[in-house]
Amino acid sequence: MKILVVEDEERVAHFIQKGLKEEGHAVDVSYDGEDGEFLAEVNDYDLIILDLMLPKKNGIVVCRELRASGVATPVLMLTARDSVEDKVRGLDAGADDYLPKPFAFEELLARVRALLRRQSDNKSPVLSMADLFLDPISRRVTRNNTPIRLTTKEYALLEYLLRNPDKVLSRTLIGEHVWDMNFDPESNVIDVYVSHLRSKIDKGHDIALLHTLRGQGYLLSDNSPPA
Secondary structure (H helix, E strand, C coil), rough: EEEECCCCCCCHHHHHHHHHHHCCEEEEECCHHHHHHHHHHHHHCCCCEECCCCCCHHHHHHHHHHCCCCCCCEEEEECCCHHHHHHHHHHHHCCEEECCCCHHHHHHHHHHHHHHHHHHHHHCCCCCEEEEEECCCCCCECCCEEEECCHHHHHHHHHHCCCCCCCCCHHHHHHHHHHHHCCCCCCCCCHHHHHHHHHCCCCCCCCCCCECCCEEEEECCCCCCCC
C-alpha cells in the first residue's frame, strides 16, 4: 500500500517511515501541513498518517479541508495530547482513527492494518486473476492452489498489479506507488523485480499473466496483451 506520513518531528517521521517500509509499504513523508495537504490531494494514497500539531497548518484543518475537497483516504491522526476533546475534534474533522504519542510501533502497525483492511474489504477481500489469488489479510499468495513465496517488495508489486487489472502501468507509476515519490525512474530495479515476480507466478503455467509492453510498462492480464 502507499502511505503518506505528515509529521514535523523528523526523528518520529523517519522511525514510522522505516518501519512501514519494512512491512512492504511505499511511504512518502511531509513535514508540514500545507505540503502534506498538497501531496494528499495530488497523489493516490491508501492511508494518511497525520500529526495533529504541524507547522503552517495543523492536522485538524488539513483533515477537514481534505474531506471538503473530496479526498476520502483513511486518516490515522497522531497527537501528543490524549484529551477527549482533542480526539473528538480529530474525529469530527474526518479522521478515521486516533493514536496518542508516545505509542508502541506494534500498536501503530495494528491500527494501520485495521484501516487498510477496512479499505480492502470495501474493494475486494481477496484479489484474484484466473487461478492466481492474493489475500491482503493473511498475505497468502497462490496459483492453481499452490502457495507462492514472495519477498516483501515482490508481494507489494503483485498487490499493486492485482488492484489494477488489465491496465498498463508505467514504470513511473509503479515506482511511485510500490517504492515512493523519490524513486529514480532511470533505475532498473523495477525490471529486476518484475522478472523475479514473473518467474514465480507464471513459470510452469500455460497462461502467462504478467506482460511487458515495450516502451509503455507492465500489464497483469489473463488476455493476450495488445501488440
